[in-house]
Amino acid sequence: MGSSALMNNYGTRKITLRKGQGVWVWDDQGNRYLDAISGIAVCGLGHAHPAVTKAIADQAATLTHCSNLYNIEAQEVLAERLRDISGLSKLFFSNSGAEANEAAIKLARLFGHKKGISEPAIIVMENSFHGRTLATLSATGNRKVHAGFEPLVRGFVRAPFDDLESLKKIASNNRNVVAVFVEPIQGEGGIHTPSADYLSGIRQLCDDQNWLMMLDEIQTGNGRTGTYFNYQHYDVKPDVVTTAKGLANGVPIGACLAGEKAADLMQPGSHGSTFGGNPLACAAGLATVDTIINDELCEQARVMGNYLKQQFASNLAGSANVVEIRGQGLMLAIELNEPCSDMVDSAAAQGLLINVTAQSVIRLLPPLIMTTEEADQLVDILSQLIKQRA
């Protein structure tokens, strides 16, 4: 399969997936794979989860879409659910992560203008990823993502990740800064978890400077790292949080949540979306969020993540090509000492779907519902492949 009618931005794709159930997917040849990437951190409940399937079917049979010209019940309930989980005040629904981040960037600019700053700037990090729209690719700290799309959107100042001193230096030099925008764990950049005091340090600095602390939890949110949002591992509350990916288990949706400092900046006409928060997406989102909470899947992600790290550590002990096994919850990485993109194909040939990012980092984002038996299969296949290369 593959069609010349599609633009080439994804390159050549080798597998055609037809069906999924739990952590398993099947291709058009009938081959079965253990899906350890979940559509890149999207299908946290696995494939064809009955609660989400039912919510989608019921909503599609009732009212798939109506515009934001009208009240949407599922949107209101999902917003209140996320408000309660996050401890923040209000939110805006988008259709994707990049759009949720666009809303956050717009909030920062509104916040700056309100303070009388005509050229507001946002501190963003090296090696970050925030999306592919023009503003979010400009915020992204990866030259490859910028290439060919210049001129970039202005108003971003870049700092090294996990370096509070560099943020303080910027604070003393740049009077236009209004916000810090950061992934609590860098995902596309290679699964980098910052020091334990990083987020609280940013919170303190944002309080001192009257900046917005904005977290991109597009990938880390929705239970993936062992708490509903990653910041809940720490004693901090950000001003703005974005999420998407795992929010509706595969139905496109994103959200930009805001606490008191930013919740009332948007006014009628400031922002909007035709599809954002429509009945279908919100019904799927509600079923997903309720399942994550009721089935205690945040806790399961924490337990299973620790189990996987232990199993990989013992299986790969002494493997000279393994640089580090790292991550939090079910957002895990095995970094090798050489480029290893070819492992995507060799793993698929053994019935395992993985991803390689930052050239040499095997990224694992399995469904939160994965059982110990399935985790053991993942460890066996992947450890053997890694050891074969050593």
Ligand SMILES: Cc1ncc(COP(=O)(O)O)c(C=O)c1O
């Ligand atoms: C941290 C982060 N932010 C933003 C995005 C962009 O999300 P989307 O592809 O839904 O626009 C991603 C996607 O990988 C991401 O990982």
